[in-house]
Structures are given as structure tokens and as C-alpha cells.
Amino acid sequence: MWCIAPKEDAGFVCQMEAVLDVYKRPFDAEYPVVCMDETTKQCTREVQKPIPASPGQSERYDGEYERNGVAHLMVFYTPLESRRTVRIADNHASGEWAEGVRDLVENQYPHAKKxxxxxxxxxxxxGASLYRTFEPAVAHALMQKLEFVFTPKHGSWLNMAECEFSVLARQCLDRRIADVPTLTKEIAAWQTHRNENAKPADWRFTTDDARIKLKRLYPKVSCC
Structure with a gap:
């Protein structure tokens, strides 16, 4: 779903164009572009045992279910490599994000310059979350390897990681999953299959496109 900012929003278009500039960069293993997003998944147990499928009849589930906790999902997605890592936690605290970023820097891209x-x-x-979670030397070292580019408010559609969550929802999460261990196993299998088979992203919406199609968002400037 596209959430469009009010008309003539200079802050929106400034951040939008910054993101679009990043998406124009060619692939460079030393300077990877990674998109990150978060969502949740409610785990639910069946109250009544499902009736297995039979000839002419699909599997049937009862409408009643039992809530069994909420899992917090965090994805780090490198669109030009078609590589994604989904982390699963029981909360979305700053420490969880910081641990994900540390894994990204130290384990997934240890040789990247930025x-x-x-x-x-x-x-x-x-960066404050890094300093709240790690010793100053560790937080500082991580910050030296990172460039943050933020999508604008009402502009989540600009984050390619959101597209990955949409695929995950359709291919893996569109059913009841009883508990976090089962969810973790299912997502790990999805991640492995998609990393091995999905093609790199082909983002085609450019700054030139934005200035035409989203012209109403750009402030009207009087030339002297």
C-alpha cells in the first residue's frame, strides 16, 4: 500500500530523492546497499484438530484458535545480491536492532568499507541504540562502517525490505503457525530457498519519475 505525504512536502521529497539516489548506485561489494525493515507475526494454536484433505475436499480448519505469543521479525535485505537475513525475537527493543546491525557489519559484510x-x-x-547496547569502542567501530539513509514518513513503499516482507507473508506466513520455534524453522527454510533462487531486485522508479508522477509533493518555487 502506498501512503502518500500531503501536498508540497519538502521534507518528504528530500528524503525520497536521497533514497532514490542510493538505489541508482551500481553493485559494489565493498559498499553494499542493505534495506532493513521490521514487522510482527502472531502465533496461534489450533483449538480443534484440523480435518485432513480427502478426495474432492481440501483440508478444513475450525474458526477458533488460541493466541500463543507474538514474534518480532527483522529483515536485512541486499537487493542487488538478492540476499536476505530474517532475525526473529520476542521484542523490538533497541538492543535487538543493535545486535542485528552488529551481525550485519561483523559477520555478513566483514570486508565492506561502508x-x-x-x-x-x-x-x-x-547510533544511540548501538551506544546503549555495546561498549563505546564497539559502537564507534560499527558507526564507522555505516551510512544511514532514512525513508520519509508515509514513504515506507520506498524501502525494498518491505517488499520482501510482502513476499514472506504470501509464501510463508499466510496460515496459522503455532509457536515461535515452528515459525523460526519455517522462515529459515523460506530464507534459504529464496536466497538460492530469487533474482536481484530491479528498481526502476527514479528521481526523474518522481518529479513527474509525484509533482504535487514538490513545493512550488518562484524563480526570481
Whole structure:
């Protein structure tokens, strides 16, 4: 779903064009572009045992279910490599984000000179979260390897990681999953299959397109 900002929003178009500039960059293993997003999944247990499928009849489920906790999902997606890592936790605290970023820097891209991280401007998505979680030397070292680029408010459609969550929802999460261990196993299988088979992203919406199709968002400037 596209959430469009009010008319003539200079802040929106400034951040939008910053993201679109990042998406124009060619692939460079030393300077990867990674998109990050978060969502949740409600785990639910069946109250009545499902009736297995039979000839001429699909499997049937009862409408009643039992809530069994909420899992917090965080994805780090490198569109030009078609590579994604989904982390699963029981909360969305700043420490969880910080641990994900540390894994990204130290384990996924240990040889990168600079990682550009595209994400929304949530309060936990900041260098402060790194300093709240790690010793100053560790937090500082991580910050030296990172460039933050934030999508504008009402502009989540600009984050390619959101597209990955949409695919995950359709291919893996569109059913009842009883508990977090089962969810973790299912997502791990999806992640492996998609990393091995999905093609790199082909983002085609450019700044030139934005200035035409979203012209109403650009402030009207009087030339002297």
C-alpha cells in the first residue's frame, strides 16, 4: 500500500530523492546497499484438530484458535545480491536492532568499507541504540562502517525490505503457525530457498519519475 505525504512536502521529497539516489548506485561489494525493515507475526494454536484433505475436499480448519505469543521479525535485505537475513525475537527493543546491525557489519559484510543502510526513521534505528547496547569502542567501530539513509514518513513503499516482507507473508506466513520455534524453522527454510533462487531486485522508479508522477509533493518555487 502506498501512503502518500500531503501536498508540497519538502521534507518528504528530500528524503525520497536521497533514497532514490542510493538505489541508482551500481553493485559494489565493498559498499553494499542493505534495506532493513521490521514487522510482527502472531502465533496461534489450533483449538480443534484440523480435518485432513480427502478426495474432492481440501483440508478444513475450525474458526477458533488460541493466541500463543507474538514474534518480532527483522529483515536485512541486499537487493542487488538478492540476499536476505530474517532475525526473529520476542521484542523490538533497541538492543535487538543493535545486535542485528552488529551481525550485519561483523559477520555478513566483514570486508565492506561502508554499508549503506536504508530504513525508516524509527527511534531505535540510530547510533544511540548501538551506544546503549555495546561498549563505546564497539559502537564507534560499527558507526564507522555505516551510512544511514532514512525513508520519509508515509514513504515506507520506498524501502525494498518491505517488499520482501510482502513476499514472506504470501509464501510463508499466510496460515496459522503455532509457536515461535515452528515459525523460526519455517522462515529459515523460506530464507534459504529464496536466497538460492530469487533474482536481484530491479528498481526502476527514479528521481526523474518522481518529479513527474509525484509533482504535487514538490513545493512550488518562484524563480526570481
Amino acid at each position: 554499508i549503506t543502510l536504508v530504513m525508516d526513521n524509527l527511534s531505535t534505528h540510530s
